[in-house]
Amino acid sequence: MDNFEFSNTTELIFGRDTEKEVGRKIRQYSDCRKILLVYGSERIRKDGLYDRIAEPVRAQGIEIFDLGGVKPNPRLGLVYQGIELCRKEEIPFILAVGGASVIDTAKAIGVGVPYDGDVWDFFMGKASPEKTLPTATVCTIPAAGSESSLSAVITNEEGWLKKSINLNLIRPLFSVMNPELTFSLPPYQIGCGVVDMLTHVMERYFTNTRDVDVTDRLCEAVMKSIIINGEKTYRYPDDYNARAEIFWAGAVAHNGSLNVGREQDWASHRIGIELSGKYDLAHGASLSIVFPAWMRYVYKHDIDRFVQFAVRVWDVDIAFGKKDEIVMEAIRRMCGFFKKLGMPVTLAEAGIPEDAFEEMADKATFGDTIPVGHFVPIGKEAMIRIYQMCSVNCNI
């Protein structure tokens, strides 16, 4: 186990009707008189969520300024708008109502407001945020875990650069999670979310760090629960209990507790981001295609870790066959799970052509100068090979 420092200060308020607590909770943390409410589509007005949140907030004497229109792969342009609005109106607190795109937008605005330079500096690694406006969330999508994570991912429209910042400073003060608010999500979005949270654990699980038994087993516990409840919640969207489990699993997957003292990988996310950017493919769908291919490419690097994954997570019997066969069976089972969630496992299933592998690999590795991932560092040639393997159906 490596030395580590860990803290997660976000308070989570979980369960039925909890969105009504937002006003009280803001007041607990702040004496603010104004908040910026960041959201995506106008759906939250039609279904009454906006009013259910706004009413108790206003009852605390708090004025609400709206910033709607956040899209998937949230854009830097809207972050700039939010920063300008907060400065002009002297708004000291940001509330995000939505999924990770909305939350990440709020986090980026939060560090942008007190910064003299361009907030994009932080995402390009030119500067590190030292202050933030306090942020809070009402999370409505079980997926990325941004509601208690230290990450924010923003896309710069110029050149479609998707970049992240990761630091404790940007964890929300509190997040409200009511599983009922997620019942109306379309099945495809649930499928994408479940894949995303499973891969958040897998990016942590495949590590070169030795002697990490507690976190290995915690990862396996969360993965098993995602597999069981993911399928259940996809089939029965208004089953409160399955939805509650998957919502909580998504938060645990990305809150940082599963990666303490261990190196993480994140190659598959990086490889998938290029697919998402070039073909406007949902983040979850890029991962259900890339992860099986990445696994087949790297598993020999530490076959015993993959056998452990097969046996403990996918219940492949240790006597199933040779180590390679055990691993391949686990990947097949994983692909079968992704398919049950309506997700693609090959480029063809997502309608993606095979003509830009080199371009994407070149971009992701900065012209083959910086490999992606840590379990096995993936350079340009390796990434092209993985893209090629994305066209092979893993059931074969």
Added chain:
Amino acid sequence: MDNFEFSNTTELIFGRDTEKEVGRKIRQYSDCRKILLVYGSERIRKDGLYDRIAEPVRAQGIEIFDLGGVKPNPRLGLVYQGIELCRKEEIPFILAVGGASVIDTAKAIGVGVPYDGDVWDFFMGKASPEKTLPTATVCTIPAAGSESSLSAVITNEEGWLKKSINLNLIRPLFSVMNPELTFSLPPYQIGCGVVDMLTHVMERYFTNTRDVDVTDRLCEAVMKSIIINGEKTYRYPDDYNARAEIFWAGAVAHNGSLNVGREQDWASHRIGIELSGKYDLAHGASLSIVFPAWMRYVYKHDIDRFVQFAVRVWDVDIAFGKKDEIVMEAIRRMCGFFKKLGMPVTLAEAGIPEDAFEEMADKATFGDTIPVGHFVPIGKEAMIRIYQMCSVNCNI
């Protein structure tokens, strides 16, 4: 799953040589010029730990006031002394160096200093703390998890009343955990600590709340790791990796993440506390005796939960026999594990007579008016029966 609110703000600094970070960390959180350093025996002076901590603390311009002499089952009398010293010297920050007894003493002093009344009021439920001096810890014993928990247990010498407070306010600001500092602990203390942390998970695991799959599996993950690494660290005290796993498992077991959205039990702790008080028996030893008996008394209340425990935690094959037989086999395996750690599993093994069952049961239930525990509420007669079952060897 029940609605819940959860936060854990303690920062953990884990690994080799981390005690040297204490000065820097205090300064990160506070501009204090004085701290109270609470500890147990003078051993920390002889082995150099005191100086390794004190030097970088003083280098930050911080004066250290000592409060040594904390004993197991930490006493209210020393808490009063600490409160008085902090008030007299205007000390605004408390650092605990030791195990849970030391840390709990620091937490109690922390809430006592800014309170006008008697700090014992909090433990008797007559008042609730609203303020605390900030506390931090260098934890040197893998056991109770007090280093990031919201609990403090203090014993009032008058009448030997052992009482706890539980609230987020008293979580330490930060805790330093270096597994190497635990190498020199005597085997008996390691055995007690491992039993304690396992039972911290079991008190959460046996619940009447339905649909708690994620937390069930997280509990099982931590229990399996405690079982494997507990035996290993008992046999090989200077194996850094096993000690690191058990140290971390103990923190996770009691940091609150394993009980979100679920009712907890805690009957066995309450039943064990009477044994500890009356016979000066170590906390862990009381639990290794009580828990098997409690299980045999209550398992029929929810035999399926006990079967799940047997199969998933103790690897009892589902075809081992009837449900009762599967459960009994799990209890036998658990007792076998306790014995491998040098712990007693019957009263006789601990040299405890059987002549005070009624007295202890009467005291714990306040004259049979308030039952203990939630999974199955245990009244006076039931508690006497459980004490009787403590004399039966569970291998029979």
